[in-house]
Amino acid sequence: MSEGAVVCVVGLGYIGLPTATILATTGSTVIGVDVSERTVEAVNAGRVPFVEPDLETVVAGVVAQGRLRAQVEMPEAEVYIVAVPTPFADDHDVDDSYVRQAAEAIAPRLRGGELIILESTSPPGLTERMADYVLAERADLTGDAGTRHSLYFAHCPERVLPGRIMAEIVENDRIIGGVSTEAAERARDLYATFCRGQLLLTDARTAELAKLAENSYRDVNIAFANELSIICDRLGIDVWELITLANHHPRVNILSPGPGVGGHCIAVDPWFIVAAAPEEARLIRSAREVNDAKPQFVVEKVMARAARFREPVIAALGIAFKADVDDLRESPSRAIVGQLADEMAHARLLVVEPHVEALPAELADRPNVEHRELQAAVAEADIVLVLVDHASFAAMDREALVDKVVIDTKGLWR
Ligand SMILES: NC(=O)c1ccc[n+]([C@@H]2O[C@H](COP(=O)([O-])OP(=O)(O)OC[C@H]3O[C@@H](n4cnc5c(N)ncnc54)[C@H](O)[C@@H]3O)[C@@H](O)[C@H]2O)c1
Known part of the structure; x- marks a missing residue:
């Protein structure tokens, strides 16, 4: 990343705000964008609108130094990191409307050469779809023969644990999936500025499914424990x-x-696999049903x-x-x-x-x-x-x- 480059983090929630903050501590100039005026006001006042240990002190510090500011309008930047919600719709497939809105807000600000990273948890193919949403607005930036080389798209899923985000965002290994190899390499250079964990490069679809597989692994294993607890109750045995x-x-x-299983990761992400491969994802579906x-x-x-x-x-x-x-x-x-x-x-x-x-x-x-x-x-x-x-x-x-x-x-x- 070039000296003095501006990084824009879109969506200042549990994932976006810590990411914006940690980037600001490493010397990047960071602009956080959120559709919520309340969130923008809180961040600009050095406050965190949710509970996450150790985050508020760092936010207050980088805001006071002028390294992080928040706003509702999308700015021009060299790098965009999109961390907006990706809930599921009624049919358990992803509701990609937040990603689409973010892409359509970014598109008019692009000049060519920007790196656009999707951090939101995504079903296989959503990073490419985000690229399509951007390029539908900016056919002039499509690049030679549709290679998209004038813009760089990547997926970098987040696997931090709420309550330990500030430690894990630095220490965890990261999977970085590029829509092109060069996009993955550019994204790696950005994460290398603050990650001490390994940076593992792959393509965007593999990165998307890897994140979903991690949470499905947890879901299936919790389902096993929950099923045991019901069996034990029936048999009069102490499950613990x-x-x-x-x-x-x-x-x-x-x-x-x-x-049961809650949160918007483990209880949600396995459904994206079921939606992508409904015939094949039998165990993953059963685990969801047991936990639900x-x-x-x-x-x-x-x-x-x-x-x-x-x-x-x-x-x-x-x-x-x-x-x-x-x-x-x-x-x-x-x-x-x-x-x-x-x-x-x-x-x-x-x-x-x-x-x-x-x-x-x-x-x-x-x-x-x-x-x-x-x-x-x-x-x-x-x-x-x-x-x-x-x-x-x-x-x-x-x-x-x-x-x-x-x-x-x-x-x-x-
Ligand atoms: N919270 C976690 O522990 C966790 C862990 C791993 C991955 N994720 C994934 O990260 C993504 C974000 O999750 P989160 O927990 O940070 O969500 P969140 O709800 O805490 O934050 C999302 C933020 O995005 C803002 N937003 C919505 N649409 C926007 C738009 N078009 N432009 C700008 N801002 C917009 C919202 O106002 C909100 O502040 C999701 O895909 C989630 O699955 C979350």
Whole structure:
């Protein structure tokens, strides 16, 4: 990358903002673009509009130094990194409208020679489609014989763990898939400015499927643990003890069961493989179905245990999709609480989620759901339902649980 080059990061969320920030610390001038005025204002004030440890201090520093600024308008830049959402549509195929909007906003700003990297998780072929969206607006930049050599497109999927993003963004190995070899090499030069992990070059489609395969691997293995937990429940066996014992085998490492699988990666990405190869992706589809069925199993368990109370009070601990984050997307615990509130109009649900200031509207609007502090909720509850293994729950004084019915989907207090 040439000296003084401007890098534009499009989408300042969990992935885009840390990427923009880390690039700014290595000396690049970075402009972050987001369609959300609120996000733009927060970043320009040196604030982070979501919870991610260690990020805010660095954002505040690079903004104060003038190395990072945010805006709604798309600027001219030498490099664009697109990190916008890629949710799935009703048919489980990708909703690529955010990528398309980003591509169409970038297109008029191009002069030729730019590198455009898609970091959003993508089904095979989306990086090439993004190139098509750009070139549909800018036929003048198509390059010789359609080789696209006047623009460089690459896919560099992100595999950071929320809660550890600032460490992992530097340390993790990265897969860099170019639509052309030169695009991959240019992208590698950019990531080399801040990544200490290996930079592994391939083509764009392989990079796209590699990311999906990683999350499907996790999903299939969690499905195995969740299926075991249901089998154990049927057979009256403690699944946690079972897994601990089985994992003493030197080549076995069974993961932990839970209330389902959430977040917008593991619960979403395998569907992109199913959509791309519906006949072939049989195990991957089954794993999704097993994990998606687990919340219903938990709901039925709670309802069965609550049957002996006339007006049960249920403390539901956690609605984030995993421990110690504020991210509620695709959260199975959030869905469980909603369904319990619907099916048990005679019950009160005291939801404890210390990582959010308010419950999402679909829960807050229900008359039998309240957002409460941990101690007060547990003290009042007949049933304590653990849905997320937040550190603050693990640290709780267990004396408070005496005389309570405890349903612990995470094995937190065993
Ligand atoms: N969060 C993770 O842990 C994680 C990990 C790996 C990969 N990913 C992938 O990274 C991508 C981004 O995920 P995220 O978690 O950062 O999402 P996010 O929702 O936190 O952030 C996306 C941001 O993009 C903005 N945006 C939407 N459309 C835009 C547009 N046209 N132009 C500019 N900004 C736009 C939104 O306002 C939002 O601020 C997704 O494809 C996701 O699957 C996420």
